[in-house]
Amino acid sequence: DAKTTQPNSMESNEEEPVHLPCNHSTISGTDYIHWYRQLPSQGPEYVIHGLTSNVNNRMASLAIAEDRKSSTLILHRATLRDAAVYYCILLGGGSNYKLTFGKGTLLTVNP
Amino acid sequence: EAGVAQSPRYKIIEKRQSVAFWCNPISGHATLYWYQQILGQGPKLLIQFQNNGVVDDSQLPKDRFSAERLKGVDSTLKIQPAKLEDSAVYLCASSPRVGEAFFGQGTRLTVV
Numbered sequence: 001d002a003k004t005t006q007p008n009s010m011e012s013n014e015e016e017p018v019h020l021p022c023n024h025s026t027i028s029g030t031d032y033i034h035w036y037r038q039l040p041s042q043g044p045e046y047v048i049h050g051l052t053s054n055v056n057n058r059m060a061s062l063a064i065a066e067d068r069k070s071s072t073l074i075l076h077r078a079t080l081r082d083a084a085v086y087y088c089i090l091l092g093g094g095s096n097y098k099l100t101f102g103k104g105t106l107l108t109v110n111p
Numbered sequence: 112e113a114g115v116a117q118s119p120r121y122k123i124i125e126k127r128q129s130v131a132f133w134c135n136p137i138s139g140h141a142t143l144y145w146y147q148q149i150l151g152q153g154p155k156l157l158i159q160f161q162n163n164g165v166v167d168d169s170q171l172p173k174d175r176f177s178a179e180r181l182k183g184v185d186s187t188l189k190i191q192p193a194k195l196e197d198s199a200v201y202l203c204a205s206s207p208r209v210g211e212a213f214f215g216q217g218t219r220l221t222v223v
Contacts, residue, residue, distance in 0.1 A: 034210050043115075043202050043214025044154065087153060091210045098167060099144065099204075099212055101153035 004088045009106040012078045020073040020105055022088030027068050031092035035062065035073045036101070037084040044087065044101070047073065083109045113137065115215035117203050123221045129191035132218045136184070136205030142166075144212060145178055145188050146202040154202055160186065193222045 005023040012018040024033065034049040048055055048062045050071070055062040061074040075082055087104040091097060116135040124130050136143050141162050146154035157176065158168040162183040171178065175194070180186040190197055200219050204212040 032210055036212075041216075043204065043217050044212075045214065046211050049210055085153075097209055098156060098159070099206075099210070100156060101146075103153050 004090060004102055006086070006088055006102065006105045008103065009108065011108045011110060012075075013110050014080060015077050018075040018078045018082070018107065018109075020075075020086050020088075020107065021070065022072070023070045024088070024090055025069045027090055028092065031090040033062065033064060033068075033071045034089045034091050034099075035060070036087045036089065037082075038087070038104070039081075039084045047086075049091075078107075078109045080109050080111060083107055115203055115205055115213055117201075117215035117218055119218055120216065121219050121221075123223060124193055126195055126222050127192040129189065130193055130220065131187050131189045132201050132203075132220075134186045134188070134203030134215060136186070136203070137207075137213055140205035140207050140213070141183070142206040142209075142212075143180055143186050144202075144204040144206070145186070146204065148200045148202055148217070150199070157188070190220075193220075195222050198222045 032049050032051050035047040036044040037047050038044040048060050050062045063072045085104040085106050087101050118133050143160040145157045148154040157171045158178045159166040160180045163180045178188045198221050200217040202217045204214040206212040
């Protein structure tokens with residue numbers, strides 16, 4: 001299965017942008033890049049996904065490198081409610097279409 | 112739209128006892144997942160259903176865990192007998208399409 005590598009933890013200040021990186025050097029051509037986040041004591045929630053082009057939605061933006069070996073989840077203005085564990089997941093033929101979570105990045109947002 | 116419902120929210124049992132968790136997915140979602148999340152780790156997929164058929168159960172400890180999804184809607188996950196290492200949060204999720212899963216709040220199981 002294609003794997004992802006994320007930093008264990010990151011810190012940000014409230015109202016500042018946050019860039020959460022993810023490396024996936026063994027991504028296959030049919031794998032989509034998905035991001036989920038898990039707030040304290042909650043189940044994970046879908047954030048965004050993309051294949052090749054950058055994507056935007058109301059929660060975040062996803063920037064995908066041209067070679068697709070890395071991606072960055074961008075929170076444009078972090079709030080205290082964005083403090084969570086963020087998971088980068090590859091989903092597609094290379095991952096057998098299984099939604100497999102790693103350890104993720106614990107984001108701390110300072111007031 | 113109603114979310115994924117799970118019950119109970121919390122359960123404490125003694126080792127070697129049995130326990131069952133229930134999940135009601137979002138209406139119309141064909142795919143249903145059960146995950147186990149041990150404290151400090153990411154969720155681990157136990158079983159994936161497509162309607163009422165099993166798509167993947169490669170990480171389900173079949174000697175003690177079982178799951179079923181009757182009529183392609185509700186699902187139950189059972190552990191019998193429970194071990195101390197089964198203490199975890201058990202998450203159910205449903206999905207209308209590949210990649211976009213909606214999770215319930217989970218059942219926190221403590222085995223003593």
